[in-house]
Amino acid sequence: MTTATTPANFTELGLISPLLNRLTELEYQQPTPIQAQVIPSVLVGRDLIAGANTGSGKTAAFALPILHNLAIQKHSERTSGSKGNYVSELILVPTRELAKQVADSIKSYSTHFNGAIKTVAVFGGVSANTQMLALRGGTDILVATPGRLLDLISSNAIKLNKVKTLVLDEADRMLSLGFTEELAELLALLPKKKQTLLFSATFPEQVQALTQELLTDPVEVQLQSTDASTLVQRVFTVNKGEKTAVLSHLIKQHQWRQALIFVNAKNSCEHLADKLHKRGINAEVFHGDKGQGARTRVLDAFKAGEIEVLIATDIAARGLDIEKLPVVINFDLPRSPSDYMHRIGRSGRAGEVGLALSLIDYEDYHHFKVIEKKNKIRLEREQVSGFEVDENITAELLAAIKPVAKPEGTGKKKRKNKASSKIDVWLNNF
Numbered sequence: 348m349t350t351a352t353t354p355a356n357f358t359e360l361g362l363i364s365p366l367l368n369r370l371t372e373l374e375y376q377q378p379t380p381i382q383a384q385v386i387p388s389v390l391v392g393r394d395l396i397a398g399a400n401t402g403s404g405k406t407a408a409f410a411l412p413i414l415h416n417l418a419i420q421k422h423s424e425r426t427s428g429s430k431g432n433y434v435s436e437l438i439l440v441p442t443r444e445l446a447k448q449v450a451d452s453i454k455s456y457s458t459h460f461n462g463a464i465k466t467v468a469v470f471g472g473v474s475a476n477t478q479m480l481a482l483r484g485g486t487d488i489l490v491a492t493p494g495r496l497l498d499l500i501s502s503n504a505i506k507l508n509k510v511k512t513l514v515l516d517e518a519d520r521m522l523s524l525g526f527t528e529e530l531a532e533l534l535a536l537l538p539k540k541k542q543t544l545l546f547s548a549t550f551p552e553q554v555q556a557l558t559q560e561l562l563t564d565p566v567e568v569q570l571q572s573t574d575a576s577t578l579v580q581r582v583f584t585v586n587k588g589e590k591t592a593v594l595s596h597l598i599k600q601h602q603w604r605q606a607l608i609f610v611n612a613k614n615s616c617e618h619l620a621d622k623l624h625k626r627g628i629n630a631e632v633f634h635g636d637k638g639q640g641a642r643t644r645v646l647d648a649f650k651a652g653e654i655e656v657l658i659a660t661d662i663a664a665r666g667l668d669i670e671k672l673p674v675v676i677n678f679d680l681p682r683s684p685s686d687y688m689h690r691i692g693r694s695g696r697a698g699e700v701g702l703a704l705s706l707i708d709y710e711d712y713h714h715f716k717v718i719e720k721k722n723k724i725r726l727e728r729e730q731v732s733g734f735e736v737d738e739n740i741t742a743e744l745l746a747a748i749k750p751v752a753k754p755e756g757t758g759k760k761k762r763k764n765k766a767s768s769k770i771d772v773w774l775n776n777f
């Protein structure tokens with residue numbers, strides 16, 4: 348592998364004027380570090396592997412040079428629009444939200460091509476017919492989640508045998524969401540000769556295997572820890588009542604050296620510790636009802652790595668400095684958006700890589716949006732493989748929540764009802 352070149356400004360990167368003009372309108376004054384490193388290599392057709400997270404300016408890092416190359420090629424071939432059900436540039440992403448977001452960004456960057464470059468997003472959970480219509484006559488750029496793309500291929504809505512560029516966005520997340528087989532199926536349909544760009548926040552074995560299989564003499568771009576936040580935030584949607592099962596699955600799967608788990612009440616600490624214990628996980632608790640001596644002992648043991656799982660209330664949210672704490676998990680969402688920042692700030696400190704996970708069921712959706720808005724963050728909703736959310740029921744529940752105004756002072760009390768099914772939960776709540 349070779350290492351990428353040094354940063355430059357957008358004009359020095361040599362992008363064509365319709366793109367530069369758009370960047371000026373968007374007030375992008377200079378490339379982000381990932382853009383400065385990725386764009387030159389993509390422009391000259393190199394394969395590339397980059398370590399980057401959402402929020403680092405990654406979309407423009409691949410979208411701008413792809414649009415540049417595509418516009419020049421279409422101009423020289425004097426083609427407008429595509430012919431046949433072909434796609435030229437394929438971007439695979441793990442989530443529906445990301446597919447839409449990436450396609451919207453590309454459409455925005457393409458504004459000054461006046462419709463000469465067509466971009467379509469396809470993803471599950473919405474009508475395939477509309478997407479089939481959009482794909483009539485092919486598309487220049489296709490942003491897709493793997494499952495829906497395979498469906499569309501099997502109904503002949505699109506063909507991949509003329510793909511020139513493949514982007515695998517968030518490759519590690521794609522694999523952790525269980526797309527391995529679908530990816531393999533898709534990759535088999537692509538031409539051998541193509542440019543491949545692989546973006547991944549981490550490089551687990553599966554991603555390394557993909558790298559070897561897919562990339563030829565790739566440029567490697569890895570941001571230094573000072574270039575971007577070293578804390579990765581992720582949010583998982585879970586079915587009501589399944590948080591404990593998901594948590595214990597994640598703990599067992601990842602075997603974190605230490606995990607700090609936040610709940611909202613002292614007795615919730617004890618309950619959760621009991622439930623984890625029954626699932627074979629030893630966890631200690633840290634809350635205000637414990638004597639100071641016990642608190643100090645537990646915290647010292649946790650810091651020393653003698654306790655792997657610590658369940659705490661917000662008394663552990665502020666100021667605690669646990670060296671190299673790998674993960675913080677919001678089992679209950681914090682009440683205030685600023686507590687969210689304090690909680691997650693226990694990990695990813697001093698340039699160390701850290702992870703902050705939040706588990707949300709449908710009752711948390713709205714509150715988590717508020718937390719995001721206040722903290723000016725936006726995270727894609729992910730699901731844990733094997734614990735997929737029952738989307739039909741969740742949609743029903745959410746749709747039912749919205750129009751109903753809760754009577755003053757009654758909502759909280761009723762929320763504590765234990766109901767056997769999800770529909771019962773909803774019926775008992777309102």
Ligand code: AMP
Binds near residue numbers: 376377379382406
């Ligand atoms: P991304 O990592 O692609 O999701 O981008 C994160 C955010 O950064 C998006 O809102 C982009 O519009 C914005 N952005 C990307 N590149 C730049 C840049 N060079 N200057 C300013 N904002 C940017």
